[in-house]
Amino acid sequence: MGAGGGADSGRARRMPRAVREQQMLDAAVRTFGRLGYRAASMDEIAELAGVSKPLVYLYLHSKEDLFTAVIRREARALVDAVRAGVEPSLPADAQLWAGLRAFFVHTAEHPDAWAVLHRQARTHGEPFAAEVTAMREEIVAFVTALIGAAARQACHTADAPDLAARDVTGLAQALVGAAESLAGWANETGDVSAKEAAATLMNFAWAGLGNLMRGERWTPGR
Amino acid sequence: MGAGGGADSGRARRMPRAVREQQMLDAAVRTFGRLGYRAASMDEIAELAGVSKPLVYLYLHSKEDLFTAVIRREARALVDAVRAGVEPSLPADAQLWAGLRAFFVHTAEHPDAWAVLHRQARTHGEPFAAEVTAMREEIVAFVTALIGAAARQACHTADAPDLAARDVTGLAQALVGAAESLAGWANETGDVSAKEAAATLMNFAWAGLGNLMRGERWTPGR
Amino acid sequence: MGAGGGADSGRARRMPRAVREQQMLDAAVRTFGRLGYRAASMDEIAELAGVSKPLVYLYLHSKEDLFTAVIRREARALVDAVRAGVEPSLPADAQLWAGLRAFFVHTAEHPDAWAVLHRQARTHGEPFAAEVTAMREEIVAFVTALIGAAARQACHTADAPDLAARDVTGLAQALVGAAESLAGWANETGDVSAKEAAATLMNFAWAGLGNLMRGERWTPGR
Amino acid sequence: MGAGGGADSGRARRMPRAVREQQMLDAAVRTFGRLGYRAASMDEIAELAGVSKPLVYLYLHSKEDLFTAVIRREARALVDAVRAGVEPSLPADAQLWAGLRAFFVHTAEHPDAWAVLHRQARTHGEPFAAEVTAMREEIVAFVTALIGAAARQACHTADAPDLAARDVTGLAQALVGAAESLAGWANETGDVSAKEAAATLMNFAWAGLGNLMRGERWTPGR
DNA sequence: GATGAATGAGGGTTCATTCAT
DNA sequence: AATGAATGAACCCTCATTCAT
Numbered sequence: 001m002g003a004g005g006g007a008d009s010g011r012a013r014r015m016p017r018a019v020r021e022q023q024m025l026d027a028a029v030r031t032f033g034r035l036g037y038r039a040a041s042m043d044e045i046a047e048l049a050g051v052s053k054p055l056v057y058l059y060l061h062s063k064e065d066l067f068t069a070v071i072r073r074e075a076r077a078l079v080d081a082v083r084a085g086v087e088p089s090l091p092a093d094a095q096l097w098a099g100l101r102a103f104f105v106h107t108a109e110h111p112d113a114w115a116v117l118h119r120q121a122r123t124h125g126e127p128f129a130a131e132v133t134a135m136r137e138e139i140v141a142f143v144t145a146l147i148g149a150a151a152r153q154a155c156h157t158a159d160a161p162d163l164a165a166r167d168v169t170g171l172a173q174a175l176v177g178a179a180e181s182l183a184g185w186a187n188e189t190g191d192v193s194a195k196e197a198a199a200t201l202m203n204f205a206w207a208g209l210g211n212l213m214r215g216e217r218w219t220p221g222r
Numbered sequence: 223m224g225a226g227g228g229a230d231s232g233r234a235r236r237m238p239r240a241v242r243e244q245q246m247l248d249a250a251v252r253t254f255g256r257l258g259y260r261a262a263s264m265d266e267i268a269e270l271a272g273v274s275k276p277l278v279y280l281y282l283h284s285k286e287d288l289f290t291a292v293i294r295r296e297a298r299a300l301v302d303a304v305r306a307g308v309e310p311s312l313p314a315d316a317q318l319w320a321g322l323r324a325f326f327v328h329t330a331e332h333p334d335a336w337a338v339l340h341r342q343a344r345t346h347g348e349p350f351a352a353e354v355t356a357m358r359e360e361i362v363a364f365v366t367a368l369i370g371a372a373a374r375q376a377c378h379t380a381d382a383p384d385l386a387a388r389d390v391t392g393l394a395q396a397l398v399g400a401a402e403s404l405a406g407w408a409n410e411t412g413d414v415s416a417k418e419a420a421a422t423l424m425n426f427a428w429a430g431l432g433n434l435m436r437g438e439r440w441t442p443g444r
Numbered sequence: 445m446g447a448g449g450g451a452d453s454g455r456a457r458r459m460p461r462a463v464r465e466q467q468m469l470d471a472a473v474r475t476f477g478r479l480g481y482r483a484a485s486m487d488e489i490a491e492l493a494g495v496s497k498p499l500v501y502l503y504l505h506s507k508e509d510l511f512t513a514v515i516r517r518e519a520r521a522l523v524d525a526v527r528a529g530v531e532p533s534l535p536a537d538a539q540l541w542a543g544l545r546a547f548f549v550h551t552a553e554h555p556d557a558w559a560v561l562h563r564q565a566r567t568h569g570e571p572f573a574a575e576v577t578a579m580r581e582e583i584v585a586f587v588t589a590l591i592g593a594a595a596r597q598a599c600h601t602a603d604a605p606d607l608a609a610r611d612v613t614g615l616a617q618a619l620v621g622a623a624e625s626l627a628g629w630a631n632e633t634g635d636v637s638a639k640e641a642a643a644t645l646m647n648f649a650w651a652g653l654g655n656l657m658r659g660e661r662w663t664p665g666r
Numbered sequence: 667m668g669a670g671g672g673a674d675s676g677r678a679r680r681m682p683r684a685v686r687e688q689q690m691l692d693a694a695v696r697t698f699g700r701l702g703y704r705a706a707s708m709d710e711i712a713e714l715a716g717v718s719k720p721l722v723y724l725y726l727h728s729k730e731d732l733f734t735a736v737i738r739r740e741a742r743a744l745v746d747a748v749r750a751g752v753e754p755s756l757p758a759d760a761q762l763w764a765g766l767r768a769f770f771v772h773t774a775e776h777p778d779a780w781a782v783l784h785r786q787a788r789t790h791g792e793p794f795a796a797e798v799t800a801m802r803e804e805i806v807a808f809v810t811a812l813i814g815a816a817a818r819q820a821c822h823t824a825d826a827p828d829l830a831a832r833d834v835t836g837l838a839q840a841l842v843g844a845a846e847s848l849a850g851w852a853n854e855t856g857d858v859s860a861k862e863a864a865a866t867l868m869n870f871a872w873a874g875l876g877n878l879m880r881g882e883r884w885t886p887g888r
Numbered sequence: 889g890a891t892g893a894a895t896g897a898g899g900g901t902t903c904a905t906t907c908a909t
Numbered sequence: 910a911a912t913g914a915a916t917g918a919a920c921c922c923t924c925a926t927t928c929a930t
Contacts, residue, residue: 014893014929036345038260041920052895057922093440123258123341170414170422173407174400181399182392199441200392204430206440211429218315218428219421236910264904274912276906285904458889480789482704486925496891498927507925537884563789567702614848614866621847622840629839643885644836648874650884655873680908680914707899718916723901 021059024049028070033112037067037124064127071121071128074113075135081106082139092150093206099146100179100198100205103139107183118180140172147171147209175205243281246271250292255334259289259346286349293343293350296335297357303328304361314372319424321368322401325361326416329405336409340402358398365394373435389434397427465503468493472514477556481511481568508571515565515572518557519579525550526583536594541646543590544623547583548638551627558631562624580620587616595657611656619649687725690715694736699778703733703790730793737787737794740779741801747772748805758815763868765812766845769805770863773849784846806838813837813875841871 015023027049031040042063046053060066085102086095107114121132147168179201186197211217249271253262264285268275282288307324308317329336343354369390400423408419433439471493475484486507490497504510529546530539551558565576591612623645630641681689693715697706708729712719726732751768752761773780787798845867852863 017893020893036258036260038258039346042922043920053921054896054923055894058894063921097440119341119345123345124261170404170407170419171426174404174423174426177403177406178396178400180403182396184399185392185395197392199439200389201396203433203440204393204396204426207429207433207438208426210433211425216429217421218319218425239910242910263902275904276913277911279905280911461889464889480702480704482702483790485923487923497925498892499890501926502890541884563785567785567789568705611866614851614863615870617851618844618848618867618870621850622844625843625846626836626840628843629836641836643883645840647884648837648840648870651873651876652870655869655876683914686914708901709899719900720902720917721915724915729900 017059020049020051020055024051024056024060024066025070025073028066029074029110029116030112032067032070032120033115037063037120037128042066067121067124067128068131070116071131074110074117075131077110077113078103078106078117079135079138082142086146092146092152096143096146096150096205097198097202099142100202101195103179104183104186104195104198108186114183136176140169140176143172143175144168150209171205171208174208175201178204239281242271242273242277246273246278246282246288247292247295250288251296251332251338252334254289254292254342255337259342259350264288289343289346289350290353292338293353296332296339297353299332299335300325300328300339301357301360301364304364308368314368314375315428318365318368318372318427319420321364322420322424322427323417325401326405326408326420330408330416333409336405340406362391362394362398365397366390369394369397369431372431393427393430393434396430397423400426461503464493464495464499468495468500468504468510469514469517472510473518473554473560474556476511476514476564477559481564481572486510511565511568511572512575514560515575518554518561519575521554521557522547522550522561523579523582526586530590536590536597537650540587540590540594540649541642543586544642544646545639547623548627548630548642552630552638555631558627562628584613584616584620587619588612591616591619591653594653615649615652615656618652619645622648683725686715686717686721690717690722690726690732691736691739694732695740695776695782696778698733698736698786699781703729703786703794708732733787733790733794734797736782737797740776740783741797743776743779744769744772744783745801745804748808752812758812758818759872762809762812762816762871765808766868766871769845770849770852774852780849802842806835806842809838809841810835816875837871837874840874841867844870 024045027045028040031045031048035044042053042056045066046056049056056066060069082099082102085105086098088095090098117132117135121128123129182197182201246267249267250262253267253270256262257266264275264278267288268278271278278288282291304321304324307327308320310317312320339354339357343350345351373390404419404423408414408416468489471489472484475489475492478484479488486497486500489510490500493500500510504513526543526546529549530542532539534542561576561579565572567573595612626641626645630638690711693711694706697711697714701710708719708722711732712722715722722732726735748765748768751771752764754761756764783798783801787794789795848863848867
């Protein structure tokens with residue numbers, strides 16, 4: 001009786017490996033996300049996961065491997081969330097909208113994971129940055145495809161030939177960057193919901209896209 | 223007199239404090255920018271600066287203080303560069319264009335400083351992030367003002383009633399975020415010049431602004 | 445019945461204890477011999493033995509106990525091999541020759557065991573070294589006896605008065621040390637067979653013995 | 667006054683680097699020699715040297731480097747001691763005798779150093795063993811040269827052509843091995859002085875050498 | 889008879905920081 | 910103005926060893 005006298009409250013011992021691994025990854029996401037790769041200590045992660053340090057090493061081998069596992073899991077989760085948010089049967093602009101919303105919702109709900117992907121992973125050497133770059137490119141490719149579809153839809157025809165590949169990539173790059181910035185803004189100022197941020201961005205994106213497609217480019221000289 | 227009494231050949235000794243400090247800050251920018259706050263060691267910085275470690279501590283007190291000094295100096299330099307790039311007598315769109323160009327030129331010319339501001343500072347605890355947030359807000363405010371002016375200019379009148387302050391700020395926020403992302407893109411892929419990156423973004427921004435002013439907003443329901 | 449009810453394919457399970465123990469000792473000999481006492485890990489030994497670590501502890505109690513068991517088994521094997529190599533009915537010099545040969549053959553055939561006895565055991569604390577010292581003394585005593593017999597045989601009589609016990613022991617000590625050194629040499633350079641090594645040493649020993657018996661000692665003063 | 671009240675008793679602080687390095691090497695020799703490479707801890711060495719661990723790393727970089735430095739210093743010391751012990755103007759047999767004596771005296775006076783060279787260094791990987799092998803080969807070459815000179819001296823002529831190179835090498839190898847064994851014997855049993863051990867070995871060696879030179883080899887068949 | 893799960897303790901290494909000169 | 914000498918604290922990682930099943 002007294003403290004800890006409940007049924008299975010307190011810290012559970014003897015769990016199957018798969019479960020423990022997820023707990024460790026959860027703790028690692030939180031620690032890496034808030035402190036950064038170098039500042040996060042394995043002691044801290046182990047303690048937060050409720051296990052001893054050797055167990056973390058037994059399952060995840062090293063700090064680098066742990067970080068890589070974190071990046072992989074969270075990158076996959078984000079991409080899946082965006083993918084799951086779009087309904088392929090809808091028109092392209094609605095898909096783009098849904099994808100953006102899913103992106104904002106997911107990053108808002110998992111701020112530590114987002115910090116790991118956005119801030120930490122790119123900061124600590126090639127191997128980690130490569131993982132995030134892969135994810136980012138997957139998203140950029142997805143957005144690029146949606147833009148292409150939207151372009152065809154908007155023109156009612158398939159003749160939108162002057163959309164140079166680099167323009168589209170630049171657009172997508174700027175779009176993702178703007179999304180990242182807005183995600184931060186939305187997370188910091190509580191009064192802007194994920195939905196509003198997505199709407200603002202969509203507004204922005206749609207116009208840029210339309211202009212690009214109509215050949216109406218802003219040029220310095222004019 | 224005595225040993226070393228020649229001209230100033232070899233490594234210069236006995237320099238005025240202000241000069242030494244700038245050398246230390248230069249070394250710190252490079253080291254922090256390339257390695258990150260935690261991975262950068264005071265030994266490395268001191269060696270790169272050509273001084274002994276105690277001197278670094280004598281002048282800059284601690285690693286945190288040194289990092290803060292770096293952030294302040296480089297944030298000021300970036301803001302000044304953007305401000306110096308605009309000519310207040312020009313029309314607002316030309317000012318926005320010039321500011322963007324100055325931003326890209328400066329970040330391209332000082333990649334380590336940009337890395338410190340964009341990647342490292344926000345990654346390592348509140349005090350540092352606050353410094354960068356202040357700079358970012360200064361730029362956002364600047365851009366917000368330019369956008370407001372451009373809006374009024376485009377309408378030839380001051381009656382643009384549906385441009386809510388929050389919309390403008392959101393637009394500026396997205397614009398700055400997109401600029402940061404494109405700056406990274408431009409720094410990584412050598413084939414996109416600062417000018418092209420600025421043009422792409424301006425193109426994007428101008429369209430978003432125009433749409434906003436015409437009240438042509440994309441809405442989910444449609 | 446049930447899973448694993450087939451013949452004895454795959455890794456054999458449920459073996460009698462004595463067999464399992466020998467497998468563990470085999471693995472330990474190899475691991476200790478190649479890596480040394482401290483560098484060898486119980487994990488490695490257990491894996492090489494094809495059993496789980498707790499089983500090793502169940503049977504052999506601790507790393508120290510395991511090492512001791514290894515030393516005992518291999519010391520016994522070496523002494524037995526040398527003893528088995530001599531034919532008591534032969535003349536003493538032939539016995540000495542046969543013993544040397546057996547020594548070289550055995551160490552060449554069990555290099556890991558020899559490494560444990562010669563290099564590792566004496567390196568890690570008194571308790572282990574004592575085991576090996578005991579074995580060494582057994583061999584030295586054996587050699588001492590053979591030398592004594594050979595001396596008597598060479599003189600055709602038992603009157604070899606100037607062969608002090610200490611001289612004989614010193615000779616045996618040097619002989620065994622030389623044998624150990626040559627065993628290492630033979631193991632390292634593949635081109636010297638056990639037989640040649642033994643012949644070289646026998647050659648050496650016989651002359652020393654002869655000199656000793658003839659009272660022809662080399663003395664510093666001359 | 668009282669404890670520590672003396673002039674410069676107690677632990678001296680602020681010493682020049684070269685002195686501190688030697689103190690560290692002294693402590694390392696003792697620790698490595700008694701405990702072995704793996705069992706010796708840098709903490710222990712630092713404490714024995716009277717400094718903090720970081721200083722050991724500052725000066726000697728790593729445990730491996732420290733061990734290498736120890737091996738080099740002690741190998742050099744041993745070779746120098748042997749070399750210094752011989753008087754080149756004496757006859758060859760006297761030189762051989764003097765060298766052996768110097769060897770025994772030095773190893774008896776520096777048992778930890780001898781343990782490092784003889785037992786530890788060969789046990790822990792190629793890089794270390796190579797250092798000792800180099801020293802050993804230097805000694806073997808020295809002995810080989812002396813043997814050659816002694817052979818010519820003993821025959822009064824230079825015609826000792828049937829001394830095959832391998833025989834000489836084997837002889838030297840066995841000689842060094844026997845010397846090592848006798849050194850251990852002498853160290854363990856206090857009643858055998860270094861001089862006696864050297865005499866026993868010299869006796870042994872001289873006879874083997876003589877036999878070899880006279881072509882009187884012991885052969886199994888006879 | 890046999891094992892997956894788990895840990896206390898300790899080792900090598902590095903780093904920010906400070907004296908004494 | 911400037912530095913060689915020195916360290917407390919912390920971090921990553923490994924290992925011998927033990928439960929509970």
